[in-house]
Amino acid sequence: MDWYHAALYCNWLSEQEGIAEEQWCYETNAGKLFQEKVSVYTMLLLPHHPLAAAASTSYFLGDRQPQVTALKKNYLGLGGYRLPTEAEMEYATRAGALTSRYYGETEELLPKYAWYQKNSQEKAWPVGSLKPNDFGLFDVQGNVFTWCQERYESYLHGTNVHIDDKEDIYSINTQDSRVLRGGSFIVQASFVRSSNRLSHGPALRSFDFGFRPARTFR
Numbered sequence: 001m002d003w004y005h006a007a008l009y010c011n012w013l014s015e016q017e018g019i020a021e022e023q024w025c026y027e028t029n030a031g032k033l034f035q036e037k038v039s040v041y042t043m044l045l046l047p048h049h050p051l052a053a054a055a056s057t058s059y060f061l062g063d064r065q066p067q068v069t070a071l072k073k074n075y076l077g078l079g080g081y082r083l084p085t086e087a088e089m090e091y092a093t094r095a096g097a098l099t100s101r102y103y104g105e106t107e108e109l110l111p112k113y114a115w116y117q118k119n120s121q122e123k124a125w126p127v128g129s130l131k132p133n134d135f136g137l138f139d140v141q142g143n144v145f146t147w148c149q150e151r152y153e154s155y156l157h158g159t160n161v162h163i164d165d166k167e168d169i170y171s172i173n174t175q176d177s178r179v180l181r182g183g184s185f186i187v188q189a190s191f192v193r194s195s196n197r198l199s200h201g202p203a204l205r206s207f208d209f210g211f212r213p214a215r216t217f218r
Contacts, residue, residue, distance in 0.1 A: 003178050003202035006083060006147045006211035007068045013213055014080035025075040025082035030066035071149070071170045076216055083149040084214040086197070087165040089181045093141060093194045095134035100193045101141060102133040107189045114142025116192050120185035124208065141192045144210035145180040152177040152199035174203050184208035 007026050014024045075082055084092065095102050103113055111119040113131045120142075128138045140146070150168035177199035183192035186208055200206075 001147070001209050001211060002205040003083075003147050004068050005205075008066065009211070010081040010083060010213050011068075017081075019080050023078045024080040025072050025078050026068045027070040027072055028066040029069050068172065070172055071168065073170060074167070075149075076165070076167055077218070079216060079218075081213040081215055083147055083211055085150060085165055086148045086179045086181065088214060089140075089146060089148050089212075090194060092135060092137055093133065093182065095137070097134070097194070100195070102194060103131075110142075110189055110192060114139070114183065114192050115185045116142045116183060117186060117188050122186060124185050140182055141194070142183050143185055144182075144208050145184045145198055145206075146182045147209060147211045148179040148181055150179060152179045152197070172202065174201055176201075178202050180209065 008028070011024045011026050011028065015021075072078060076085075093102060097103070099105050101110065101113070103109055110116065111130075113133075115125050115130065124143055127143070130138065132138045133140055178201070180198040180200065181196070183196060200209075
């Protein structure tokens with residue numbers, strides 16, 4: 001699963017649940033694709049039109065899916081589904097714990113809570129097969145990495161650093177890596193920690209990347 005498809009699914013889920021389109025969290029090129037299809041169908045209705053032959057083999061006739069092009073302004077205040085911010089994901093993973101893992105520190109208990117290199121048999125497992133954290137969330141560590149909303153940026157350093165969970169820039173650049181959290185079934189135990197973070201370009205797919213839809217309720 002790449003970041004773009006995860007975000008597109010969030011829009012789809014918003015639509016399925018009857019959430020108004022103005023509350024969806026991602027801009028797409030769906031309108032542009034619709035206009036392209038209308039133009040092609042018009043040409044095909046004119047069999048002697050010089051562009052008709054070209055249109056019949058055009059990429060417009062393929063099953064092109066809408067693509068996410070930007071984050072909507074004020075997405076943290078919208079009611080549609082979206083990917084969780086990195087701060088939200090860490091908060092949900094820790095479930096109030098200050099230790100490196102939500103149950104404590106020791107690796108000895110890790111196989112009871114997370115699928116990782118040692119116990120996964122090199123495959124992903126059905127969600128909910130192991131113990132949840134104190135928020136009742138399963139597989140927030142291990143199994144598959146979770147895509148987060150924003151771009152990857154280095155942490156600030158210092159003794160008085162305060163970071164607000166603010167919105168990222170709205171444009172999406174395939175060259176800007178985005179954050180993944182949680183570890184996966186193919187990583188060693190040292191990667192399966194609440195603070196561990198990974199980054200990859202939004203177009204990259206991997207068999208150990210997944211996502212969790214989030215919503216803002218007010």
